[in-house]
Amino acid sequence: MKVEARIFDIVTVFAFLVAAIYGVMTHYMSGYGTEPVGLVALILTGGLALLAGSYLRFVSRRIEARPEDREDAEVSDGAxxxxFFSPGSYWPIGLAASAALAGLALAFFHIWLLVIAVVSLLITIGGLVFEYHTGPNHD
Structure with a gap:
């Protein structure tokens, strides 16, 4: 996972660098000062990449090296x-419908519909996460 963390580090540095250049250039080249929306978007992009890269770096320290991370690994090491992947589940369909309902509620700004959508989102996320949960083993 160290390779993935490095990729996110590169994206982080790039986004922050571009944000600085963008802020300076829009300040001096436009007649209205620094354009805030693009600047905030670039800073948040860098922050999100920093968050993902930090998580991957944190996890890579606590697990053994994968075949993808070792220079001397063979193809058969990854076999x-x-x-476990679910053979068939209806929860993703409900999750997509709930997310679409939330999008419609936000688009038309119907708070009552947004409350229903958030509740249905929580139910479908819970159903998807705990679909194969069997509970604690009581021996």
């Missing part, structure tokens, strides 16, 4: 089971 094997990758994890």
């Amino acid at each position: 094997g089971e990758l994890g």
Whole structure:
């Protein structure tokens, strides 16, 4: 995961550098001062990349090196089971419908519909996360 963390670090530095250049250039080249929306968007992009890169760096210190992270790894080192993937689930459809409902509620600014959408989002996210949860084992 160190490679992924480095990629996000590069994106972070790039976004902050472009934000600084953008802020200076819009301040001096436009007649209205610094353009705030693009500047904030670039700063938030850099912050989000910093957040993701920091998480990946944090996790990479606590797990053993994957075959992708080792120089001496063979292709066969990455073989094997990758994890459990649901063979079929209806929760993503409900999640998409709830997100679409939330988008419509925000677009038309209907607070009552937004409350319904947020509740349905929480229910469908919970259903998706706990779909295969069997509870604690009581021996």
